[in-house]
Amino acid sequence: MRYLPKSPADRKAMLQAIGARSIDDLFSPIPAEYRLERDLKVPRQMAESEIVDWFRERSRENGDTYATFLGAGAYYHYRPVIIDSLVSRGEFLTAYTPYQAEISQGTLQSIFEFQTMICELTGMEVANASMYDGSTAAAEAVMMAVRLTGRRSVVIARSVHPEYREVLTTYAHHQNLPLSTSSFKEDGRLNLEELEQSITPDTACVLIQSPNFFGTIEDAATIAEIAHKKGAMLVVSIAEAVSLGIVEPPRQADIIALEAQSFGVPLGFGGPYCGVIATREQFVRQMPGRLAGQTTDRNGKRGFVLTLATREQHIRREKATSNICTNQALVALMVNIFMTIYGKVGLKELAKQNLAKTAYAAAQFSKHAKVLLSGPPRFNEFIVQTSEDPYAINSRLLGHKIVGGLPLKKFYPELGNAALWCCTELTTRSAIDTAVGLVAESERSVRSAREEVDVQEVAP
Amino acid sequence: MKHMTRKATRHVSQNEGLIFEKSSSGKAAWKLPPLDVPEVDASALLGVSERKDLGNMPEVSEIEIIRHFTRLSTWNYAIDLGMYPLGSCTMKYNPRVNELVVRLEGLANGHPYQPERISQGALRIIKTLSECLIEITGMDAITLQPAAGAHGELTGLLMVRAYHESKGDPRKKILIPDSAHGTNPATAAMVGYSVENLKSNAQGMVDVAALAAQMNQDVAALMLTNPNTLGVFEQEIHKIAEIMHAKGGLLYMDGANMNALVGKVRPGDFGVDVMHLNLHKTFSTPHGGGGPGSGPVAVKSKLEPFLPTPVPVTKPDGTLGFEYDRPQSVGRVRAFYGNFGMFVRALAYILANGPDGLRQTTEDAVLNANYIRKGLEGVYDLPYSTPSMHEVVFSDKLQAKKGVRTMDLAKRLIDYGFHPYTTAFPLIVPGALMIEPTESEPKEELDLFVEAMKSIAEEVEEDPRTVLDAPHSTRVSRLDETAAARKPVLRWKPGS
Structure with a gap:
């Protein structure tokens, strides 16, 4: 095992110095009936290259190329x-x-x-x-x-x-x-x-x-x-x-x-x-x-x-x-x-970029859907209420490699079809425009479906 | 230094002030890209909530930051430099591949709330690690949510309490041996239990007769560290478990010393009902100067309904997800799912070892401790002659005659190029020297350690002053802790 710094000769010499016949002597305090006499059922010993490959595969299965609008207590900022x-x-x-x-x-x-x-x-x-x-x-x-x-x-x-x-x-x-x-x-x-x-x-x-x-x-x-x-x-x-x-x-x-x-x-x-x-x-x-x-x-x-x-x-x-x-x-x-890196001036400028991206996004969304709980100042998150279930909209957004806002039904059912969106300095205008476009499309189709129903209802 | 040491040589280290003392207006280590959306007027948006000033935050350049922290780093001792024999802390090698894989894009940037269908990689890691830890401990189920060992203890005892409540009576107290870590009684108090001390016997083990006498229907659980803090395996563990179970109590195992057991014996097989692990001890995730840790809690199936939410599950379609609807759960102990970055590292460690490597690791850890014990027996007082597992506890009884105590010996060890062992713990050994080498030490390093400890013992006889005034080779000499506590200065202020 490559992390263990002893040769078989070292182990032998050490056992001899201790006065033990075998390593099992040192484990004699453990009652025999409980000693594990078989291998643990864990994956076999892997080479470093295999370990890296295994985790690369897991990384690929974990949305490694998606842009995100998620915040809610965990924020995607640039790490110098x-x-x-x-x-x-x-x-x-x-x-x-x-x-x-x-x-x-x-x-x-x-x-x-x-x-x-x-x-x-x-x-x-x-x-x-x-x-x-x-x-x-x-x-x-x-x-x-x-x-x-x-x-x-x-x-x-x-x-x-x-x-x-x-x-x-x-x-x-x-x-x-x-x-x-x-x-x-x-x-x-x-x-x-x-x-x-x-x-x-x-x-x-x-x-x-x-x-x-x-x-x-x-x-x-x-x-x-x-x-x-x-x-x-x-x-x-x-x-x-x-x-x-x-x-x-x-x-x-x-x-x-x-x-x-x-x-x-x-x-x-x-x-x-x-x-x-x-x-x-x-x-x-x-x-x-x-x-x-x-x-x-x-x-x-x-x-x-x-x-x-x-x-x-x-x-x-x-x-x-x-x-x-x-x-x-x-x-x-x-x-x-x-x-220390951002310090007195950088932190302020960084925060201002968050503010600007969020203000832009909230304004764009509000043209097509309801931005809830508005009025008092906000930092980098806001709630968008849509006619359609946000899970459905998010699912279409995933096709554009974008993770949409967090649907709030689980936490705040009274807010209806609402989702919590977050923008940071890493959120691009193009991602915002794509997301807003999909929300707008969703609102349009819900509206036209409603109109169709209305038309059918008045028809003889 | 009377005896020259083979381990270390004095070496120049750079001076460095506080970062605030380097700051001056207009220096910067940051650069933001141009905005791709319209600029905003912060005052208009925020009104009275706008912050105008960031006080004394520093302004420095990138090279200064690199030098600042690099210089500070050289003032630290570390496993990467040499043996770090802190008993009960398991300071083993922290493999570097672990650091690489945890930084892979999809794992480092995975958001905890991203949809499950693009979280299968993280969930697979959680599931695979859970399965490995269940197998290693011999338990039935596990939660990875607790952020550290003490947090795991809290979670474990919450489950103990929920279990008893489900039977109609939460019970009143927790039994804790006098050799236990301080976190054990502190945790019991947080869960609303009173603590009853359990005396150790002459061999440093649980006094089984005393336990039988103390155990009754008021006792919810016994919190036992095994091997205990003397590094001694509780040989009558099966009797201990029987006594607890006969009166409806549970056996909680503090897994701090699991490094002595992995692959050789499983707590689940000897009657433990609930236990926590420290991924930052047994499973090689770095201590990082005091954290982060991770404290998974493994349980027998009777405690499974009480696991914190959410619980990872395999869905009918074969994909992985989280289950939130668990009516008997103790609730959440932390936001999100725990210290996921530590799960990645611990799993990488298990995969690098495999079953044979894990067993060999345990054997080497026990071999190293016993080799040190043999080397220092007679030089230092061994208060308990019971066989040692992964650590050995001496006392300063012989050196105290010259007025030299365990802390003095520890400080002198620094001059010899080693980090000290754990001092003055466990509490049942007055003046304890608690030494845990782990499997990461080669024979040469152990020989140097034994040589240093013997040399210090000689110095105590010939020139105790040298030991009492140690360390002599560090940037600072012994620091005035009393003054620090009496008039606390906990932050820098301009002009100070």
């Missing part, structure tokens, strides 16, 4: 080449969690820079080193608010990503945290009157997403005011990090739970991604996850360490803020490099 050049360095790729600070300064300093940039972008004072993803970060942020307020119930906006809400439901289920949902208005924003009524003296926090699942930017300042007036916290989930380049962050929030996948992390069929929690300094001791902090060595030289570990499971065990251990370090490094 140097991200992979740098994260492929063995010193980043094959290192462990930086507990031994003296030989982990590379990872630690990069986490410190990551935390700094996340603070700059979110307007928060502290950020952790990463969480699994945006969905679990949102759930952990809510539980953090529960610990901070000593209150137990949670109000969740229905415009939060449906799968994030499902994850929160799973997490909250056994902690006796009653969850209630707050609906959205016709313009896509949270219904503030209803929200105000649903906050009780036991409400720990309100969880919203902005831009929300429909791409609409929420009025976080007013929502924060409503929550704070009743002693509840505001937790904001941000699933599209590129929005931070042009959309004012929810600075009034108490906790922000970010999904940073848009910053240089491949779509990768859903993961690994990069969640982050950011908050105010005064709440840091209730924050889950690892944190890098600056300190000095014995000679007064600047260095970085993992810090405030007394929050964590390996010290506090069942009293820890969370059970999280492994996080998303290498993915956070991708995010860090991406933020």
Whole structure:
């Protein structure tokens, strides 16, 4: 086996040194009746070339040449080449969690820079080193608010990503945290009157997403005011990090739970991604996850360490803020490099291109079909309602090597034949025009079919 | 250094400040293509929601970014440089073909919501990996959704709870041996269970008589790591399973140490009901400085109805898809389907090994640990003489007489060119040195390690100060962790 660095002679010499007759001696603690005396039924050992071929085949079966209008929590943005050049360095790729600070300064300093940039972008004072993803970060942020307020119930906006809400439901289920949902208005924003009524003296926090699942930017300042007036916290989930380049962050929030996948992390069929929690300094001791902090060595030289570990499971065990251990370090490094590449000016320009493509697409679609939940500002997603089932339209679009917007029937049946479309800087005008053309054609044929029916009905 | 080491030589490394300290207005590492749609006025579109300023975000060029991160990288130790003997962490070689295949266009750019008919490649990978892991563990069903080991524990215990609830009583507590990882009790608390400690016996194993006495109808499950954190196989595992099952309890296995078992014995065969795996340990996906991981949970069929949604299935027409309608499911533990990129890597590893390679891997891992044990026995105190599997735990008892503790020994190991072992864990061994070499080490590297550890033991006798002040050869000396925690500085600020 090519990964194993020993010759038969090495093995023999080592067994001899140990004083064992055969390798089976070393496995004698395993009761004989349980020892596996046959080969595992897994595929035979393959050559590297065969492995590459096998996965190339899987890649071809996975839509490798399609343009996409899908967003909904996973965004297709350009990934600058140097991200992979740098994260492929063995010193980043094959290192462990930086507990031994003296030989982990590379990872630690990069986490410190990551935390700094996340603070700059979110307007928060502290950020952790990463969480699994945006969905679990949102759930952990809510539980953090529960610990901070000593209150137990949670109000969740229905415009939060449906799968994030499902994850929160799973997490909250056994902690006796009653969850209630707050609906959205016709313009896509949270219904503030209803929200105000649903906050009780036991409400720990309100969880919203902005831009929300429909791409609409929420009025976080007013929502924060409503929550704070009743002693509840505001937790904001941000699933599209590129929005931070042009959309004012929810600075009034108490906790922000970010999904940073848009910053240089491949779509990768859903993961690994990069969640982050950011908050105010005064709440840091209730924050889950690892944190890098600056300190000095014995000679007064600047260095970085993992810090405030007394929050964590390996010290506090069942009293820890969370059970999280492994996080998303290498993915956070991708995010860090991406933020460094685009920086102060590039992120804004990048976000502006997203805005422009989306504005163009929404305007084009609205000539032929209904763009729902319009009015308030949006970032790079919008909902198109068609007369025909969006699955049928999407199926025709696939013939043009285009993946259409996400049909919403499963998540929001009340929106009818609606689909969530997303445009990024990588969406081409020609793809938009093709998609709009097919939607227009679908509307025309539905209309003419209706007219035909009408004509038949009036005929004698 | 009194004893020159054969493993490492000091070498110049570049200085590098924080990226913010290199930033200046007008530098850029990005270039966008011209827009093919009309420009927009952001203020008109966004109104008060428009962001005007991105604060102190850096402005730097591409070459500066390459140098910045390359310089930082050289300050890290890594498996690619040498042995990384962290016990319980399984720091093995991360094959590079895994990195290539995960970046293939259709896999890297696959959107989680793209139609199933153009997702057959990803679904095939999920299905093939699931089948391999079910066979390797001897279980009946699996979910790949959890993002890491601790997340797998959470998922596993949620299923334990759902199982008991379906029988009418969720039960109250989880039994956890005192040698367990901290994630075990933290997880139990998240699922609403109280934790009851289980004392180890003189051999470092579960005290079966004590377990029998503690086990009752209030206990939902026992969370057991096997081999345990001493690297010892629980020889009475069948009795343990029987005791649990006789009173309706379940046996949860923390699969952190699965590297000692693959191809040699299957947890499903010795009575485990539910277990998680760490793809970033046993199945070679890179640790990446602390993640990402992946923590699949394998179960016996009685727990299958409770798997998180969605569950991958083969449809009547033979294509693959996801099933969402699972009324008894514990729900979702993560958006989408889990850390798919880790599935690709783990499967590539399994295919590169085949059944013979997987077995040989396990044998070499156990051989390496025992070779180190033999080399250091007598030099360091061995608190439990029970046979070792894939890792060995010594204590600093002999060196503590000179005031030198496990952390000091570990720091001195750095000067010898090695990453330290795991210190001060498991908790049942005061001053533990927990060493797991994995199968990736050649004999020469193991010999150098033993030589270094012996040399350090001599230094403790002759010149303990050298060890207490270690490391001496790193960019920074020991860092002030107390100050870091007392007045946390968690971000850079201008002028700081």
